[in-house]
Amino acid sequence: xxxxxxxxxxxxxxxxxxxxxxxxxxxxxxxxxxxxxxxxxxxxxxxxxxxxxxxxxxxxxxxxxxxxxxxxxxxxxxxxxxxxxxxxxxxxxxxxxxxxxxxxxxxxxxxxxxxxxxxxxxxxxxxxxxxxxxxxxxxxxxxxxxxxxxxxxxxxxxxxxxxxxxxxxxxxxxxxxxxxxxxxxxxxxxxxxxxxxxxxxxxxxxxxxxxxxxxxxxxxxxxxxxxxxxxxxxxxxxxxxxxxxxxxxxxxxxxxxxxxxxxxxxxxxxxxxxxxxxxxxxxxxxxxxxxxxxxxxxxxxxxxxxxxxxxxxxxxxxxxxxxxxxxxxxxxxxxxxxxxxxxxxxxxxxxxxxxxxxxxxxxxxxxxxxxxxxx
Amino acid sequence: xxxxxxxxxxxxxxxxxxxxxxxxxxxxxxxxxxxxxxxxxxxxxxxxxxxxxxxxxxxxxxxxxxxxxxxxxxxxxxxxxxxxxxxxxxxxxxxxxxxxxxxxxxxxxxxxxxxxxxxxxxxxxxxxxxxxxxxxxxxxxxxxxxxxxxxxxxxxxxxxxxxxxxxxxxxxxxxxxxxxxxxxxxxxxxxxxxxxxxxxxxxxxxxxxxxxxxxxxxxxxxxxxxxxxxxxxxxxxxxxxxxxxxxxxxxxxxxxxxxxxxxxxxxxxxxxxxxxxxxxxxxxxxxxxxxxxxxxxxxxxxxxxxxxx
Numbered sequence: 001x002x003x004x005x006x007x008x009x010x011x012x013x014x015x016x017x018x019x020x021x022x023x024x025x026x027x028x029x030x031x032x033x034x035x036x037x038x039x040x041x042x043x044x045x046x047x048x049x050x051x052x053x054x055x056x057x058x059x060x061x062x063x064x065x066x067x068x069x070x071x072x073x074x075x076x077x078x079x080x081x082x083x084x085x086x087x088x089x090x091x092x093x094x095x096x097x098x099x100x101x102x103x104x105x106x107x108x109x110x111x112x113x114x115x116x117x118x119x120x121x122x123x124x125x126x127x128x129x130x131x132x133x134x135x136x137x138x139x140x141x142x143x144x145x146x147x148x149x150x151x152x153x154x155x156x157x158x159x160x161x162x163x164x165x166x167x168x169x170x171x172x173x174x175x176x177x178x179x180x181x182x183x184x185x186x187x188x189x190x191x192x193x194x195x196x197x198x199x200x201x202x203x204x205x206x207x208x209x210x211x212x213x214x215x216x217x218x219x220x221x222x223x224x225x226x227x228x229x230x231x232x233x234x235x236x237x238x239x240x241x242x243x244x245x246x247x248x249x250x251x252x253x254x255x256x257x258x259x260x261x262x263x264x265x266x267x268x269x270x271x272x273x274x275x276x277x278x279x280x281x282x283x284x285x286x287x288x289x290x291x292x293x294x295x296x297x298x299x300x301x302x303x304x305x306x307x308x309x310x311x312x313x314x315x316x317x318x319x320x321x322x323x324x325x326x327x328x329x330x331x332x333x334x335x336x337x338x339x340x341x342x343x344x345x346x347x348x349x350x351x352x353x354x355x356x357x358x359x360x361x362x363x364x365x366x367x368x369x370x371x372x373x374x375x
Numbered sequence: 376x377x378x379x380x381x382x383x384x385x386x387x388x389x390x391x392x393x394x395x396x397x398x399x400x401x402x403x404x405x406x407x408x409x410x411x412x413x414x415x416x417x418x419x420x421x422x423x424x425x426x427x428x429x430x431x432x433x434x435x436x437x438x439x440x441x442x443x444x445x446x447x448x449x450x451x452x453x454x455x456x457x458x459x460x461x462x463x464x465x466x467x468x469x470x471x472x473x474x475x476x477x478x479x480x481x482x483x484x485x486x487x488x489x490x491x492x493x494x495x496x497x498x499x500x501x502x503x504x505x506x507x508x509x510x511x512x513x514x515x516x517x518x519x520x521x522x523x524x525x526x527x528x529x530x531x532x533x534x535x536x537x538x539x540x541x542x543x544x545x546x547x548x549x550x551x552x553x554x555x556x557x558x559x560x561x562x563x564x565x566x567x568x569x570x571x572x573x574x575x576x577x578x579x580x581x582x583x584x585x586x587x588x589x590x591x592x593x594x595x596x597x598x599x600x601x602x603x604x605x606x607x608x609x610x611x612x613x614x615x616x617x618x619x620x621x622x623x624x625x626x627x628x629x630x631x632x633x634x635x636x637x638x639x640x641x642x643x644x645x646x647x648x649x650x651x652x653x654x655x656x657x658x659x660x661x662x663x664x665x666x667x668x669x670x671x672x673x674x675x676x677x678x679x680x681x682x683x684x
Contacts, residue, residue, distance in 0.1 A: 343489025
């Protein structure tokens with residue numbers, strides 16, 4: 001009844017190709033964005049349920065937004081272009097450390113040339129974007145092997161990126177500005193002259209980034225380049241025979257994906273963590289991102305959000321359950337239980353719905369279209 | 376001569392350490408060959424086998440059972456644990472996931488990894504448990520030729536012997552027994568194997584069981600070397616470049632790949648590490664694997680990848 005496109009006639013090609021062709025979708029999206037941009041800050045400002053304390057914003061919403069952004073990046077590579085990557089954590093790290101270096105001033109002495117490269121500290125927006133750019137460049141470099149190898153072989157090859165950059169950021173002191181502990185702290189967040197400090201402001205900053213990048217990603221994947229990626233994913237040889245250049249398609253996928261993941265990494269470090277060390281971007285992070293993409297749904301922007309929410313919130317919920325039920329269990333047992341339940345749920349979801357939450361969502365929409373008179 | 380002696384010592388140490396990587400890689404190859412599943416859980420299985428072994432051994436020794444009997448019983452207990460694990464994995468995860476694509480199966484094994492890690496540590500404890508099955512001191516060999524002799528760790532030699540024996544046993548099993556032949560048939564073509572009457576679920580159980588027993592063997596050696604602890608899981612990650620270099624489908628490849636990785640990373644650490652800062656063992660194997668992939672995408676011994684449209 002409510003969700004039906006009957007009667008919504010398209011009278012131009014532009015309307016037919018619109019990003020959200022169904023009116024109800026547009027309305028729902030606008031409402032959601034309104035709630036996210038206005039409603040949640042208001043609730044948080046007046047400390048109303050469920051945002052009575054900072055916890056909800058700080059520990060759930062901000063990491064959810066940033067990880068969703070990273071998951072979108074991973075989904076472009078894994079879900080749309082079919083190149084499995086286990087190195088996403090490294091690209092987050094590259095984004096974070098590059099943004100840190102640009103934010104605190106780059107200084108490369110080139111003594112043998114009698115000169116040096118000095119870049120003064122850049123503002124937040126520029127350094128985050130440059131972090132993404134650095135990540136994209138490295139992404140292209142590590143994407144080159146994908147032209148020869150594919151599938152699980154490629155997955156292992158991307159592990160090389162992960163371990164190599166773990167080591168680089170741990171051992172090459174230049175990246176951490178020679179901090180003795182190896183941990184670095186983000187500079188103050190000056191966003192176009194405005195100091196982003198409180199959790200609400202941080203949340204809005206992340207939300208702005210995520211909204212813009214999600215729209216860009218959504219448009220990319222339904223455009224020319226996205227179709228090329230999907231053709232490569234579905235069968236690369238056939239795509240090549242049709243005239244799609246694998247070099248261009250694969251490397252753009254690596255570049256775009258790494259860029260988004262790099263920006264997410266910079267936000268993760270600057271906005272969420274504040275101070276961090278290389279461990280924040282290790283192999284576990286890569287696996288977590290891959291899980292989000294698979295559970296959420298390969299090849300779906302919406303799925304990236306759903307997967308991120310699920311993987312992020314599940315351990316938090318599991319932590320609370322024994323407390324809520326009043327069962328006395330040790331912290332250690334709880335952490336093991338979280339492992340078991342997470343693993344079992346992943347297996348279960350893969351069995352019952354291999355296409356992830358996004359598929360469940362589209363089934364629900366199909367059902368809703370026929371309701372209340374299914375034929 | 377001193378320089379050469381040092382090089383030889385590093386090389387031997389590396390080769391023998393590489394054999395231990397091969398032990399983990401073997402489990403991967405077996406499962407990949409027989410079911411096309413890229414088994415990320417192999418490292419977790421090594422951990423589980425090690426924990427079951429060391430905890431039951433400690434338990435029985437504390438009850439006053441003679442050590443040799445306790446070792447045999449503990450090995451049997453660990454083998455039973457691995458068999459149960461194999462049966463559970465086959466029944467609840469891989470059975471329902473049959474005919475899914477490689478990525479889903481791979482993700483499922485990551486899920487299995489989590490479950491095994493959590494359950495293993497919850498049941499058997501999560502401390503570092505020392506295991507004393509093999510001597511851990513070292514020999515000094517060829518003292519006449521090299522000043523002071525070459526240092527060769529006994530546990531590494533044991534590891535090498537065990538790996539050799541294991542490969543021999545596996546070769547006989549695959550070539551000479553009925554089940555082994557069925558395994559190879561399944562590896563070639565699932566559907567065709569099933570159509571000639573090979574019970575495919577049973578075969579997959581056997582494969583996971585064999586991989587579990589290989590994991591147990593690896594656990595005895597690694598556990599003696601490092602103590603049974605959580606970080607053993609990361610061995611699995613070290614076994615991945617071994618697989619890449621050797622090829623996913625080749626048992627000899629796993630051995631040779633292990634040797635190359637072991638020797639390569641030790642030599643790189645000693646000679647290259649001085650130049651660019653230590654700890655390059657951490658990533659050297661992966662970069663080596665990447666280099667091999669660029670030249671031979673299927674690894675040194677892998678079956679040629681033929682693509683059809």
